[in-house]
Amino acid sequence: MLLPDKLPRVGTTIFTVMSQLATETGALNLSQGFPGFDCDPALTALVDEHMRAGRNQYAPMTGVPVLRERLAQKTAEQYGVSYDPDTEVTIVSGATEAIFAAVTAVVQPGDEVIVFEPAYDSYVPTIDLNGGIPVYITLTPPDYAVDWSVVEEAITDRTRLIMVNTPHNPTGRCWTRDDLDQLARLVQDRNIWLVSDEVYEHILFDGRTHQSLMTHPVLRDRTFVVGSFGKTFHITGWKIGYCLASAPLTAAFRKIHQYVTFSTVTPMQYAIADYLAEPARYQQLPAFYQRKRDLFLAGIANSRFRSTPAEGSFFQCVAYDAITDEPDYDLAIRLTKEIGVASIPTSVFYHQQNDYHILRFCFAKTDDVIQEAAERLSKL
Ligand SMILES: Cc1ncc(COP(=O)(O)O)c(C=O)c1O
Incomplete structure (x- = not known):
């Protein structure tokens, strides 16, 4: 019997791939969009x-x-x-x-x-x-x-x-x-x-x-x-x-x-x-996450990555043209394996996988993880 595929364009999502790879390699996981800290007790x-x-x-x-x-x-x-x-x-x-x-x-x-x-x-x-x-x-x-x-x-x-x-x-x-x-x-x-x-x-x-x-x-x-x-x-x-x-x-x-x-x-x-x-519980979020965004941006300020500061969300996109011309997917995999920092290649968010040489990093992480990730990225 042939099982009809209702979503033939869909495979395993990049979020699963990157998070699995981050777990296997012990990399800092700045790929999937979830906080790396607990909620309020x-x-x-x-x-x-x-x-x-x-x-x-x-x-x-x-x-x-x-x-x-x-x-x-x-x-x-x-x-x-x-x-x-x-x-x-x-x-x-x-x-x-x-x-x-x-x-x-x-x-x-x-x-x-x-x-x-x-x-x-x-x-x-x-x-x-x-x-x-x-x-x-x-x-x-x-x-x-x-x-x-x-x-x-x-x-x-x-x-x-x-x-x-x-x-x-x-x-x-x-x-x-x-x-x-x-x-x-x-x-x-x-x-x-x-x-x-x-x-x-x-x-x-x-x-x-x-x-x-x-x-x-x-x-x-x-x-x-x-x-x-x-x-x-x-x-x-x-x-x-x-x-x-x-x-x-x-x-x-x-x-x-x-x-x-x-x-x-x-x-x-x-x-x-x-x-x-x-209301203070959600009103303090902009300051809370802006500090994390800025910590990440300051950490990569002297690197060869280029970025426009995120206006909102807990994601920062960075361009890597000055470092390599590898496809973003390959680079995301390589950085996870070689320097232990997982990210998401932004081509996966385009239906034709447009590759603008940009990676997405989630900065909803603890300060030490953000700083360590930025330090590793700065060595490239
Ligand atoms: C833009 C956007 N919409 C929706 C969701 C999913 O939210 P939920 O976990 O509440 O289903 C996410 C989660 O990453 C998101 O980034």
């Missing part, structure tokens, strides 16, 4: 408390009410935008599930979906599984800016969805208000929805403010805003994310979510709800 204590209090059965399909309410409250305080916790807020098992449910809710076979690349790796397989057609807008270094006339040309009668990600993985670039205005201009008279992946909403540097699509009046009602507590509270292993969207979009989203996971882990939702009570 106050947060795990809250989980313990809720587990002992017997909150261990299925949560409601939409998420526990107190978490939806606190998230709506936080969103209103932060962005001045209100979402109804009952009809417009859904807690899911990670941003990845939210992206899957949102894309599945709107994409029909043959629909075109605009994807800015380099792109986070789950977008295109999700579009493919729904029979959608990815239409790529290629962003290039050093600034990865969006040329809105190119986007305008890419839009057709079959365009149904545009995928947005700000702050951006892997480039660390953040959209400006002007980007939102340009997007609004293009979609306002068309039947186009938006998925806005904003998992790094709290990680912006040098005084920047996050431009959430929800804050734009034209965009708010046509956007699935996707977030993740994993990135905000250093708990990527808990896989808890959420979707904020207008009531009709949320209804469509929940139809999918209920048959993917139905509901999300209960005691963690209660713990996060309690933990959200102190």
Whole structure:
């Protein structure tokens, strides 16, 4: 019997390859995007408390009410935008599930979906599984800016969805208000929805403010805003994310979510709800990560790597043209084996593996790991 392959373009992801190689070789792992330090013990204590209090059965399909309410409250305080916790807020098992449910809710076979690349790796397989057609807008270094006339040309009668990600993985670039205005201009008279992946909403540097699509009046009602507590509270292993969207979009989203996971882990939702009570816990993130970014940049300042400081996220891209003309994939493997520093080649984020000789390093690591990695890279 021949097993049909629904995702023929997908093999083992680079994240698995690099992390496995880092483990085998004992390399410093700056490849995969997860914190190399633990979350606040106050947060795990809250989980313990809720587990002992017997909150261990299925949560409601939409998420526990107190978490939806606190998230709506936080969103209103932060962005001045209100979402109804009952009809417009859904807690899911990670941003990845939210992206899957949102894309599945709107994409029909043959629909075109605009994807800015380099792109986070789950977008295109999700579009493919729904029979959608990815239409790529290629962003290039050093600034990865969006040329809105190119986007305008890419839009057709079959365009149904545009995928947005700000702050951006892997480039660390953040959209400006002007980007939102340009997007609004293009979609306002068309039947186009938006998925806005904003998992790094709290990680912006040098005084920047996050431009959430929800804050734009034209965009708010046509956007699935996707977030993740994993990135905000250093708990990527808990896989808890959420979707904020207008009531009709949320209804469509929940139809999918209920048959993917139905509901999300209960005691963690209660713990996060309690933990959200102190805004300082997420408000200090820009300073926390900016210091780490700067530590990494200072560490490679005298090396032959070149970089534009990341505007947000916990990734720093660096160009290595001055060192070698090897393909980025080969160099990432070689650096892991030879100097013990694992990174991600940015070509993997392009559908045709465009190689601009740039590696992505995750600086969500302890200071000693960042310093040691930078020292090793500086010797090249
Ligand atoms: C841009 C982006 N979106 C989504 C995710 C996935 O988030 P989660 O772990 O909550 O599924 C990640 C994780 O690396 C990411 O970088």
